[in-house]
Amino acid sequence: MWLPIQINEQSAEPLYHQIEVQLRAIIVSGQMEEGTLLPSIRELAQLLKCSVITIRRVYQDLENEGLLRTKQGTGTFIAMVGNDMRDKHRRSAVIEALEHAVEAGLRVQCSDDEMVEMLQEILQRKREMGSNN
Missing domain, CATH: 1.10.287 (Helix Hairpins)
Known part of the structure; x- marks a missing residue:
């Protein structure tokens, strides 16, 4: 799955923050529907050419906010956003x-x-x- 996330390597903003802000915007704007399966942590890290730890942090932060939900063995999904x-x-x-x-x-x-x-x-x-x- 392709996500419209763009990394600016010249930015002073940390990489995880750039990704988190953009993924949050995609979710809250309704560009991705509830229940949409996101790439695995490893897949997204490869797509964005960053570390697995970075993506894990992004997914965890957004899950803590209630925007994502993870099902063990199945993957990470867009949560219902009221x-x-x-x-x-x-x-x-x-x-x-x-x-x-x-x-x-x-x-x-x-x-x-x-x-x-x-x-x-x-x-x-x-x-x-x-x-x-």
């Missing part, structure tokens, strides 16, 4: 990204108004790109 949990994860993912953006803006001394203006420009551009597809 609307409340989906909304909570969607919201926290966006808040985390916005916090990073605000920190970057503050580091280069952007004003609040400048940052709000940039966000509005990006939203408009992304919406226009989406309507052109």
Whole structure:
């Protein structure tokens, strides 16, 4: 099974975090249905060219959050994600990204108004790109 996970080896973000954030987004966005069997830890490690320990940690973290479930001898599956949990994860993912953006803006001394203006420009551009597809 192919998962649309992209690793940025130049990123300061740990590898497990990059994978975890992307897999969480795939699950909470509904791109993968409940009950979908994920690749084994070993398979996904080979696909992403990383260690088995990294994938084990990702799967364990997401299982602890209730997004995955593991059946011994069968594999790891997407768990049922209710609307409340989906909304909570969607919201926290966006808040985390916005916090990073605000920190970057503050580091280069952007004003609040400048940052709000940039966000509005990006939203408009992304919406226009989406309507052109």
